[in-house]
Amino acid sequence: MTERIIFAIPKGRILDEALPLMQSAGIEPESAFFDEGSRALLFATNNPHMSIIRVRAFDVATFVAHGAAHIGIVGSDVIDEFDYSELYAPVDLGIGRCRISVAMPEGASDPANGGHIRVATKYPATTSRYYQAQGIQAECVKLNGAMELAPSLGLSGRIVDLVSSGRTLAENGLVETDVISQVSARLIVNRAAYKMMSGTLPALVERFRLLSGERAAA
Ligand SMILES: Nc1ncnc2c1ncn2[C@@H]1O[C@H](COP(=O)(O)OP(=O)(O)OP(=O)(O)O)[C@@H](O)[C@H]1O
Ligand SMILES: O=P(O)(O)OC[C@H]1O[C@H](OP(=O)(O)OP(=O)(O)O)[C@H](O)[C@@H]1O
Numbered sequence: 001m002t003e004r005i006i007f008a009i010p011k012g013r014i015l016d017e018a019l020p021l022m023q024s025a026g027i028e029p030e031s032a033f034f035d036e037g038s039r040a041l042l043f044a045t046n047n048p049h050m051s052i053i054r055v056r057a058f059d060v061a062t063f064v065a066h067g068a069a070h071i072g073i074v075g076s077d078v079i080d081e082f083d084y085s086e087l088y089a090p091v092d093l094g095i096g097r098c099r100i101s102v103a104m105p106e107g108a109s110d111p112a113n114g115g116h117i118r119v120a121t122k123y124p125a126t127t128s129r130y131y132q133a134q135g136i137q138a139e140c141v142k143l144n145g146a147m148e149l150a151p152s153l154g155l156s157g158r159i160v161d162l163v164s165s166g167r168t169l170a171e172n173g174l175v176e177t178d179v180i181s182q183v184s185a186r187l188i189v190n191r192a193a194y195k196m197m198s199g200t201l202p203a204l205v206e207r208f209r210l211l212s213g214e215r216a217a218a
Helices: 014-024 057-065 076-082 124-132 167-171 191-196 201-217
Strands: 005-010 042-044 050-055 071-075 087-092 098-105 116-121 137-142 158-163 174-183 185-190
Touching: 005 014, 005 057, 014 071, 014 185, 014 201, 050 057, 057 071, 057 076, 057 087, 057 185, 071 076, 071 201, 076 087, 076 124, 076 174, 076 185, 087 191, 087 201, 116 124, 124 137, 124 158, 124 174, 158 174, 167 174, 185 191, 185 201, 191 201
Parallel strands: 005 050, 005 071, 116 137, 116 158
Antiparallel strands: 042 050, 071 185, 087 185, 098 158, 098 174
């Protein structure tokens, strides 16, 4: 018997780039997936043994790590933040490229007072790890968006957030001071499922690996 594969994809901005990639891999979601009025969260595909769930970016990693979904697409920013041992990330898809950086108000200095700083971020684990390696203790204020507001309103001296064009920082009077890491979207697989579903998942991963190799070479 072939088990059903649950494929988790993120709702946000990666989706537009992920869909053509999935189509190239032969995965076509049912029409309800494209219906903006639909409240459904789980969708059939042209493969009777595969369904798609569309969830928030951070939740893609959680669903796959717990085996509730078997495979997914998510940014390396999310993988690094959770550091789930159950996740295998075998393919860099080369989409959703950006970087995770430190930023602060133009012309400001934010000295580490007694080795301590305060940072507003959606990425507390990544931020703490980055500063810990420099012997600085980062007190992270967790926000889920609009981090750029934090310095001007006195919430923190600096922020750690994703940067692509730099436009959001510039429009909010901030400058990028350090790049923590480069980010791109990855194919992730639940390690146990990869072994258990050996008739389907490894071949699917190979298809994406080939496509990404072709894309990188193009
Ligand atoms: N400016 C950007 N350029 C390129 N990729 C980005 C950019 N911002 C985010 N990403 C990638 O897209 C992923 C999802 O980000 P997005 O901003 O769409 O979600 P979100 O609105 O933060 O998510 P949610 O609403 O689920 O909290 C990020 O984890 C990152 O990998
Ligand atoms: O350097 P830029 O090209 O301006 O991109 C950076 C912005 O993109 C992301 O937010 P997004 O637009 O996804 O919205 P969000 O606040 O909902 O995360 C990120 O959080 C930055 O705010």
